[in-house]
Amino acid sequence: MSRKEKLYLSYLEFEKKIYAWFVSERHRIVVLVLAVLFMWILTFIPYFNLLIDTSFIVLISTILSSILFKISPKKIILLALLLFFPSLIAVLLGDYDVAEAIGRYIYGFLFLGSILALLKNKN
């Protein structure tokens, strides 16, 4: 089997896995999508949009995802730590507002990760 064929097969394998994951998690995905859509709609409604903005949706979606898909706190923490690098670049480029916005997500993810770490720590 040529290298190309091997690559193609592994791609098919990967595609199958993704598909299988989508099938097995379809209800959860629908719930998540619906929840995000619902929150997004709320941003158009007066008075509700005072509270709900993009960062709020991202935070709630992350919390929801971590609960729905049982994402381990470590992955959330890792994501938070990785976000320090784009924020560093933003600071070095002098784009402080972007860096600060990323900092808020880092805070939210770390908070979520820490709470989950405490909750999921087996006694």
Place this chain on the structure above:
Amino acid sequence: MKQFIGRNISRNYFSLASALYLFAFLIIIWLLARYWLPPEFALVGHDSGLALDAKEFLQTRFYAWDQQGFGQDNSAHFGSLTLHSIDYISSIIAGVPYAGNYINIFFWLGTLFVTSFIFASSLKSRLGNAIPFIFPILITFNFFIFQSIFILERAKYSVFISILLFLTITIKFLDNKFSLLVAAILSSIVLFVFNSGSWLGSPLYASLGVGGGTLFLASLIEGIKLRNFSKSGRLLIFFFLTVIGFILLNSYSFWPYFISFTARDYLALVDWGVITANKAWLESMSQSASFLNIFRYQGIPDWYAGSFAPNMDHAYAKEYLTNSFLIISSFLLPVFTFSSLLLAKKREEKRMVALFSLMALISMFFMAGSHPPLGFIYEVMYDFIPGFSIFRSPYFKFGSAFILATSVLLAFSLSSLIILAARHFTISLYKTSVSILIVGFSLIIWFGYHHIILNPDKIFTWQPGLTTKVQPPQYIYDFKDWSIKENVDNKRILLLPPLNQNWQNDNYKWGYWSLSTIPSVLTPRSTVSNDGLLTNEEREWINMLYGKIRDGDEEEMLKFSKKLGVGYFLIRKDVVSDKSWSASDSPEIYEAILTNLPSVKKIKAFDEWVVYKIEESKTSPKISIAESLTVVPRDHSYLGREFLQNDYVYLSENKEEPVILTNFFSKKVDVYSCESCFLEKRDLITSLPGARILPNSPLYYFKILNEKKTIKGTSSDMVKADAYLGNTLVKVGEVKTILDTGLEERYALQALETANDYLKNYYDLFTSFLNPSTDFDKAKHVLDTINPIEKYLRNLVSSHEFGKQSEKFRQGTLDILWKIYTIKNYINPLYGNKDILEMEKIYYAKFPEPGSYKLFLNIKSLPLGTQGKGVLPSVAEYTKGEKTETIKLLKENDGWVEMQLPIQEAGQIKLKLKFKDLPNQFELLGSEVRQSPTGIRACSYGKINPFQKDKKYNISLKVSKKDQSLRMFFQESDLTRNPHGFIRGEDEVDIIPIVTDEPFRYIYQPSGYAKESIIYLCSGDKQLPVFDELTVHEIFSPLLVSTKDIKKPAYQPPKISFNQINPTKYTIRVEGAHNPFILYFNERFSSFWKLTTTSSNEDITSNHFPIDGYANAWSIDKQGDYEMILEYSLQRYFYIGCVITVISLIAFLIISLIMGIKRRQSV
């Protein structure tokens, strides 16, 4: 690694390593402290509170009253006895008198280091044996600690130490190594020894709250998981017992402050005005405290000049905020810190790391204060939780918990790194070497990043050229010794030259700069200056005395010195007087004046400090008899100083005065405000209020409910009318917002309808209480409210949009405008003619009884003429009933003109001051063509002459040529402030509409920094503006005062002698009291000063009142010869508190001892 160390290092070896480690680092800290601050240098100044004589200062802390200035309550500061005792002990060891010595630095950093080692040791079983050796370094050497090293912020270090020890005890308690009682006793003792100093430093306990709160939260989370909350319950009981123990042990400081707090400070704490005023401070403290900055151990308020820009005046902020290498390093810190969450492998490790991570993140929420995104929650807490407003500097108050938690995480990450590296080696020697290498390398990086804190020139510098590290000269100590030895009767020593009026700071050529004057932190004797500790009244008195000295007016100077209890002058020739930003006047001026005054003698010179003494007979003792009183309205207390003879000022509150006092009244001063002047002021409301809740909101129902409730809850027609008028404004504001946001018209119609109803109801009511010929102030209030409504609706009607609205809407709008027209028509007699308002000032004076009244007109309140002198009224008319007469203006004296009153009867009179000759203050200078952002403009320009920045001006422009576009610019600063050449003014106004039959009017208010004002009247093209007349008149409201001399019965005052026991206690001997008398005590007024009999300890009188606006006085009816005790009652609570503290301490020690013995026996 834990196992590895556990296997290879015995417990004894660990103890030995710990002892060696601590010893080595204490030596390093000692050497660093000496390097930073060699023994001949002192840390003093700024707001350090570091005394120049630690012993003398410590002694003052034992009393609830501090005699500095005019005296002040000291009850909040008893807790600082521990800190100041350490100051004193350190000064003894260092062999210097001052508290800011290297031993003190060593003590606090060393103690912090040792206690952090103790804390980290309590975690080693969970997080590894390396933790105790890494954690103390991280805790001790960081910017949070060193940010305040220049003032050696002992209270912060002390609370930090107590947090470390408290958490150690809590962890041991949760591990069952301490019983509940022992743990509570130990933590109480820790908080007793390491307190926040003064109770004013109690916000520093915020970090302790976050630490304890996080532990409790974690126990709750665990409780939820295990469905067992016994741990949380135990923790709660432990906290409760600790608080009880804390209060018992700190009784010596708690009770005196508690009493004064409930009587006084609590009101300030919940006062909405104070909270709002401090909000700006909260916002400035939080402006750079973003989560990202805090993650990077930055966001320290002092470092920034804005949200991101570095503060260029900071000694090293710029370096850390702009150097790319240091920026990258600052990002590695949080990455490495929070990596601990990934590196934790074992259950206990994970639990502890998650706990400290949570603690760090919770403290970050608080540290960020009002900074977005969660700042709004902090603001809500700040506004609505009673007492939360004490946390107005959140970064500093909550920072300790963050530093503690992140240091644990960072130490754990480092420890884990050691494990990972050591895993690759099998030989234990290699493992140890690798561990040491990693620790060593990490420390090099840590100190490399914080290299600046090793530089003494940087860490003690707080402004370019200003440092707290100075060498105090010997002569100041010579002065201190003299003041204690010679000034035995404790006469006040007035500092000369006065402090800089703007900064109120004391600044010396040898480097001292502080808001606390040197003598006040050096000698226990009372020194006084115009420093920031004075109340407004005291400041006015002192400034007047300074003024009299400057004028060389000996008689007046002696009068004021006597009144203020000043016996000496201290001229300090070493003050900075070079006209720099915080410099004082030149001392030479004052020396020359004092040398020429016969009643003042130079008695001692201490190198640069020279003492002058006022002749003994021309000074007054601290306690004396007040023989007569001048009565002045409380809100015009300054008149007491203006009309002062040789008596005292009694501030009246418009209520019936006690008869015993009225016998001492010798003069009564009353003030009359210019009624018509109200209508000359600018409209208070310039635009309609925006509506936040609109009719389409689910909350609108509650808004309507609230409106109805407001109207229903009114007590009188006047208040009800006021509510209708206010609600009309709100409703029209609602209409505006509805139209602006494009909501459906039906909502606007609904609001218009309600506004019409409200206005109708108002009209029905207001004619019953508003007299259209006399009620100027009420008319002004009406105009303030209806003018913005009228302005908006007129613009709306003249817009194209109005035609597109429905008929109903248009009709509703016109209805409101018509009602406004009728209301204005009703009050038109009062405000219709603006020229008359400008030229004629109307007063209504009420004389309650017949008497010899005199009327005075304040010249300073009159407009300046071209010669720079006040313009007097050309005619003054007096009307009583139907009779009108002209009043003569008599002589001018000390800034007042007396007016001859024709009648001296009781009743109300009307006074009219007519100013016919008001000069036009506009001086035309020329014309020029100027470039503006909208094109070329030809301008005529001139200046306001004479000009005063604190006045308002009425600008009146007559134009008969209509077809021109005119704009007026008020330029107050030179063109250098303007980066481009465009014409620009601090204030600008378009002359719209141009009408020929009446002048365009505008009220111009200069800005606070204006030095002059040039008015440019510009056209919109190259043609010069055509105008008939431009006049500028100062808007003024002349101050009119009446005085009435009162004949008081003759009486013989008793003889008084007194003896001062200590700053809080005096014994007073009264001889020959045959009549009631007034006892005068020249210290700041406080209701805690009590006058009691020596025999029964009962209050001699309940009539204790302020006199001269600041001092104490009592009216006493007791006759004969007797002794009294004058005592500051909070001192008693200190003594009682001391007893409780000592008993509690002994009891706690005995309980701990017994429990320790029992525990040992059971083991």
